[in-house]
Amino acid sequence: MIFKDLVIIGGGPAGLSAAKIAAEAGVSCLIIERDPFLGGQLIKQTHMFFGSEKQYAKTRGLDIAKILIDDCLKHQDLIEIMTSTTVVGLYKDKVITTLHDDTYNKIKAKSIIVSTGASERFFAFENNDLPGVYGAGAVQTLMNVYGVKPADKVIMVGSGNIGLIVSYQLHQAGVKVLKVIEAASNIGGYKVHASKIRRIGIPIETRKTIKRAIGKDKVEQVEIVSLDDDWNIVDNSSEIIDVDAVCISVGLIPQRNLLSMIDIKTKFIKELGGIVPIINEDHQTSDKDVYVCGDVSGVEEASSAIVEGYYTGLIAARNLGKEHQDFKTLNIDYKNQLLNLRSGPFGKKTLKGLEIMKEDANVK
Numbered sequence: 001m002i003f004k005d006l007v008i009i010g011g012g013p014a015g016l017s018a019a020k021i022a023a024e025a026g027v028s029c030l031i032i033e034r035d036p037f038l039g040g041q042l043i044k045q046t047h048m049f050f051g052s053e054k055q056y057a058k059t060r061g062l063d064i065a066k067i068l069i070d071d072c073l074k075h076q077d078l079i080e081i082m083t084s085t086t087v088v089g090l091y092k093d094k095v096i097t098t099l100h101d102d103t104y105n106k107i108k109a110k111s112i113i114v115s116t117g118a119s120e121r122f123f124a125f126e127n128n129d130l131p132g133v134y135g136a137g138a139v140q141t142l143m144n145v146y147g148v149k150p151a152d153k154v155i156m157v158g159s160g161n162i163g164l165i166v167s168y169q170l171h172q173a174g175v176k177v178l179k180v181i182e183a184a185s186n187i188g189g190y191k192v193h194a195s196k197i198r199r200i201g202i203p204i205e206t207r208k209t210i211k212r213a214i215g216k217d218k219v220e221q222v223e224i225v226s227l228d229d230d231w232n233i234v235d236n237s238s239e240i241i242d243v244d245a246v247c248i249s250v251g252l253i254p255q256r257n258l259l260s261m262i263d264i265k266t267k268f269i270k271e272l273g274g275i276v277p278i279i280n281e282d283h284q285t286s287d288k289d290v291y292v293c294g295d296v297s298g299v300e301e302a303s304s305a306i307v308e309g310y311y312t313g314l315i316a317a318r319n320l321g322k323e324h325q326d327f328k329t330l331n332i333d334y335k336n337q338l339l340n341l342r343s344g345p346f347g348k349k350t351l352k353g354l355e356i357m358k359e360d361a362n363v364k
C-alpha cells in the first residue's frame with residue numbers, strides 16, 4: 001500500500017491546477033492520469049481559447065496544457081505523477097485501486113480530488129454502432145493527437161462549440177464537412193465559431209436530426225430528417241447523403257463513475273450536464289475528504305476548470321493543515337474569477353445549475 005496526503009484523479013486542467021496550488025501550500029500530491037499524457041482535453045485543442053488573460057485567453061489549448069504541466073513540474077519535490085494509470089476502484093476508506101500495465105496497486109489517501117472530466121454523450125438512432133459513427137471529441141483526438149485523418153466526407157450532428165470547432169478542424173485536415181445539423185431551432189455554440197465555418201462554406205441547418213446510418217460494414221450514407229416545433233419528424237423531409245463518417249456532438253456527461261463507488265450524493269441537474277455530485281461552496285462532496293472540480297462537477301469550459309482546480313487545491317490543502325501563504329487573497333480572487341467567467345450569456349446556465357445544487361448542498 002502506498003500512502004499519500006492528497007491524490008488527484010485526472011490530470012486535465014482541473015487536476016493540474018489543483019496540484020499546483022496544493023503543492024505551493026506545501027502538500028505532497030499524486031496525480032493519476034489514465035492517458036499517456038497529461039493535459040486532458042486540452043492536448044487536442046489546436047484553436048485559441050476565449051476568456052480572460054488570467055485563464056490564458058488567446059492561447060491555444062495545447063499550449064495552455066504545457067503551461068499547466070510546467071507549473072506542476074516546478075514542484076517535483078511535492079508532485080508525483082503517474083500516467084497511463086487508470087483508477088479503477090475507489091473505496092470509502094480512501095483506498096484507490098490503480099491499473100497500470102496489467103498491474104493493480106493500492107494507494108491510501110488522506111484526501112482525494114476527483115477531476116475526471118466528462119465523456120461524450122451519445123444518442124439512439126438506427127445503426128449507430130456502424131464503424132464510422134464517431135463522437136466529435138474522438139475525431140478531434142484522432143486528428144490532433146494521433147495525426148489520423150478520420151474520413152473523407154462527414155456530417156456533423158450538433159452545433160454546440162465542440163461540433164463547430166471540430167467541423168472547422170476537419171476542414172483544415174482536408175475532410176469535406178457536408179453540413180452541420182442541429183435538432184434545436186438555434187445554433188448552440190458561439191456565434192464566432194458558427195460564422196467561421198459558414199464562411200468556409202459549411203452550412204448549419206437547424207431543426208434537423210439524423211434518423212439512421214446506412215451501410216453494410218461501415219457508414220456509407222445517412223438519412224437526415226426535419227423536425228417540427230414539437231420535435232416530430234416532418235413528413236417527406238427525408239434526405240439521403242453519401243458520407244463515410246458521422247460525427248456526434250450532442251454534449252458531454254460528467255464522468256462521475258468513481259464517485260458512485262463510494263455512494264457520493266448526486267443529483268440530476270440538466271444545466272450542469274446531467275447527474276453531478278452535490279458539493280458545497282468548498283467543492284467538498286458528501287464525503288468531506290473527497291473534493292471534485294472541473295467538468296466532473298458540471299460541464300463547462302477549460303477556463304472554469306482551471307480556476308475551480310486552483311480553488312479546490314487551495315481548500316483541500318488548508319483542510320490538510322497546510323494553509324497557502326496567500327490563502328485569503330487567492331480565495332477571494334478565484335471566487336471572483338469564477339463569477340466573471342459565468343457572467344456572460346452562456347454562464348447563466350451554470351449559475352442556474354449551481355443554484356439548484358445549493359438546495360441540497362448541506363453536505364459540509
Ligand SMILES: Cc1cc2nc3c(=O)[nH]c(=O)nc-3n(C[C@H](O)[C@H](O)[C@H](O)COP(=O)(O)OP(=O)(O)OC[C@H]3O[C@@H](n4cnc5c(N)ncnc54)[C@H](O)[C@@H]3O)c2cc1C
Nearest residue numbers: 010012013014034040041087116117294295301302303305
Ligand atoms: C472537442 C472539445 C473542444 C473544446 N473546446 C474548448 C474551448 O475552446 N475552450 C474551453 O475553455 N474549453 C473547451 N473545451 C472544454 C474543455 O476542454 C473542458 O471543459 C476541460 O478540459 C475540462 O477540464 P477537466 O480537467 O475537468 O477535464 P478533462 O480535460 O476531461 O480531464 C480529465 C482527465 O481525467 C482523466 N481520467 C478520467 N477518468 C480517469 C480515471 N478513472 N483514472 C485516471 N484518469 C482519469 C482523463 O483521461 C483526462 O485526462 C472543449 C472540449 C472538447 C471535448
